[in-house]
Amino acid sequence: MKLIFAEDLPQSKYDVLSILNKFKNDGTLIGNGSRNIIKFFNLNGLILNFKSFKQHNIINRHVYKFYRKSKAQRSFEYAHLLIKKNYHTPKPIAYIENHDFIGLTSSYYISEQLENSWTFTDIxxxxxxxxxxxxxxxxxxxMFRLHNDGIQFLDNSPNNFLIQKKDEKYIIYMVDLNRMNFHESIELEKRLKNFARITNDPEIIKIISHEYAQLFGSTADYCEKIILDAVNRLILKRKVKKVLKLYKYIIKI
Structure with missing residues (x-):
């Protein structure tokens, strides 16, 4: 077992491990758990969020042990990076990996649970x-700040942003951090394509386009066109994927 904890961890590491031992049967589930399993637990008044990543196939298990950082490790490290750059994400607590002789068997990312918040989807x-x-x-x-810092948040979907209101200000926290790309600079077209997963609502896309155009110094029409094209390509890709999945199912029958 590999255990890496944040240096300023306020609670006992043994308490965290005790929660891990009862993860399967205890805790409050967030979402349906169809892919990754996310639960939160109360540890002496502190609410902790445990994310268990989906099991990989045998090839990826080997890759994540020997050649590539696990999703849990990337989540932990990217959280620290974002906080260092003055972005908001729930406080990282630890990441844990289990291995056998083949590769990674399970991994967990642990952070503080953000209470009294909305998802961007809600809004x-x-x-x-x-x-x-x-x-x-x-x-x-x-998003403009991230792009200026060379950060491309690949899982840029509305459920991955949590919003809190404090002193009449809205603070946006980023979650599900394991998929990011880092660049020296990001050209405008790539920046705009990064919005493809956020929504297909034309009204919202228009607001985003106008705001981003003002921030970047471009035209709203150009920004809107690139975002809409990216959204439509993603919709088409998902439709094709569904058709192929249905076709494979029919073939099996």
């Missing part, structure tokens, strides 16, 4: 949400 789908347009613009500014 995008609720047209009556207070300050909805303001929050969309704040999100766009966040």
């Amino acid at each position: 995008l789908t609720d047209h009556s949400f207070p300050d909805r347009e303001k929050i969309i613009k704040e999100y766009t500014l966040l």
Whole structure:
């Protein structure tokens, strides 16, 4: 077992490990657990979020042991990197990996659970949400800052942003951090394509396009066109994937 804890860990490492031992049967599940399993636990008044990553096939198990950092390790390290650069993400606590002679068998990323927050999905789908347009613009500014720092957040989907309101200000936290690319600089077209997963709602895309155009110094029409093209390509890709999946199922029958 590989255990890496944050240096300023306020609670006992043994307490964290005791939660890990009862992860399967205890804790409060977040989501449906169909892919990764995410649960939170109360540890002496501190709410901790445990993310167990989906088991890999035998090839990837070998790769993640010998050639590539695990998703848990990347999540932990990227969280520290983001915080160092003054971005917001739930405080990283630890990551844990289990191995056998073949490769990685399981891995966990542990962070503080963010209480009293909304997902960006909640805000995008609720047209009556207070300050909805303001929050969309704040999100766009966040993405612009990331792009300027050469950070491409690949899992840029609305459930991966949590929003808290503090002193009349909205703070946006990033989660699900394991998939990021880092560049010296990012050209405008690649920046705009990074919005493909956030929504297919034309109204929201228009707000994002206008705001990003102002921040970058481009035109809103150009930004909107590139984002919409990226969204439509992603929709087509997903449709093709579903058809192929259905075809394989029919063949098996």
